Amino acid sequence: MAEYDTFILTDLNEFTQDQAQDMIIRDLASTKAKYCCKVVKARASSDPDKYGDRLWPRLGRGQWVGKPWSIEIIEWINPIPEEWR
């Protein structure tokens, strides 16, 4: 199971659960690249068992919410326009 976190600005209720949407997540795998950000299209749920990977939500100033969610990554997105990669 992969593990990620994401930042939701002020209120977890702002996030529409179970709907495919673009979001930025951080990879929490214990490697040299820990905290690498990824832009993805994904679905997420506050039910920790609904999708295959773990997602830890944080509020916009880094506040730790403390309860795990789950996430399904549908697509990895390169955010940099092709001409500037």
Next chain:
Amino acid sequence: MPYKYYKDNREFIKALDEAGDLVTVEQEVDWDMEMGAIVRRVCEIKGPSPYFKNIKDYEGFEAFGAPLATYRKLAISLGLPPDTPIPEICAAYLERTESGKSYPPVIVDRADAPCKEVVITGDDVNLFDLPAPMVHGGDGGRYLSTWHMIVGKDPDTQDINWGMYRQMVFDEKTMVGPVLPFSDMGKMFHYKHVPRNEPMPFATVIGMDPLAGIAACAPASIPEDEFCGMLMGEGVEMVKCETSDLYVPAHAEIIIEGDILPGIELEEAPFGEYTGYRTSPREPRTVYRVRCITYRKKPIMPLSNMGVPTDEGQLLRSFSLGLEMEKLLKSQGIPITGVYMWPESTHHLVVIGTAHVYTGIAQQIANLIFGSKLGPWFHMAVVVDEETDIYNKDEVIHAISTRCHPIDGIHLYENHLGTPLNPFASPEERKKSKGSKVLFDCLFPRHWKESDKPIMVSFNKVYPEDVKEKVLSNWTNYGFKD
């Protein structure tokens, strides 16, 4: 004749060690918060700089924390004795930067530039090969650039800018960070490159010599590379970048080259900021695309840890903001006796001593400094008379508490520029970089009759000279320590 200075980070580390202001940490430390926590504690106890020899996952790299977070280290960086009093450190800065002498950079060959010992370009570039620390718990990412400078060039005037703009590692080849529109680099990027849809070349210099760091922090009115030469008393040695026509200090530890991209923003922050809070939230910010990394063999990465006082951002920014204000006020003929910005105020509060030669002088001072390019970075001005020691907290607090009339002495300035990092500002004000400012006028009104003015009661003021001399000469005889 150059002043005594240290050409690179390594000479400076040696000088700190000799002065007893360095601790060499041989034990392995984790880049994931442990290194940051050590540096944070060092800042809070004003301790010696830690020199980390062994970083988890990053064999061959070293790190150096809290490089300039005390006045002792600042004095050493300027080639002065470590215990030099603050006013003398200020005098040295003013003497060097007001001398009128110009020292343009000295360009060196690539072969003579240690920062080119290792060169990585193209697909091999990976920011995660550098030991970027997770500085604080709760940060939005790993901040590679905490004690560094970004080199940029105005596309029209060709003016060079060195500035400290924080950079978070986003992915292997991308960094993100705020570039505020009223900053020097912000003016180049947002008002020139963005409308033309042209990427702006940048070079991030990590682990430059300490005087280049001071120059990058200073709100100087001349290009910082020349300003750095003034502090050194000779031109700083520079070398051309691999991927652009920018020049960087040849003796720096790590150089990251690339382009700042127009028309795209990615999430950055939160971050433990110089105010001592995580104030600005995770938001879309400016994107740096990395093309090349060069570094010295066994590079030493500096780590500044912003938070509650005192870190080098607070100390150096306060130091140079205050002294640049002093230059500005003197240039306008204001009879000031000194300017000192308290680092403990996170460069938000400045104290100005002045002769009270005409009514309204405090407001004139406030209007000049709030309205200058220095204005967005602070919001409290305290104006005291020439007899108050601006470096003495007790005297300044006494002046504010006893001479500043709660109505007539406090002047509010609304709808000014502020920064999104001000903790006291409302979320709406932060979004708009809107700020308010306040002047504490601690001068007794000139129109008061001499007979109506309160008399200060202190050892120096209320005893005859012969009594004072007798007391001082007998001090140890009374049983007191000298």
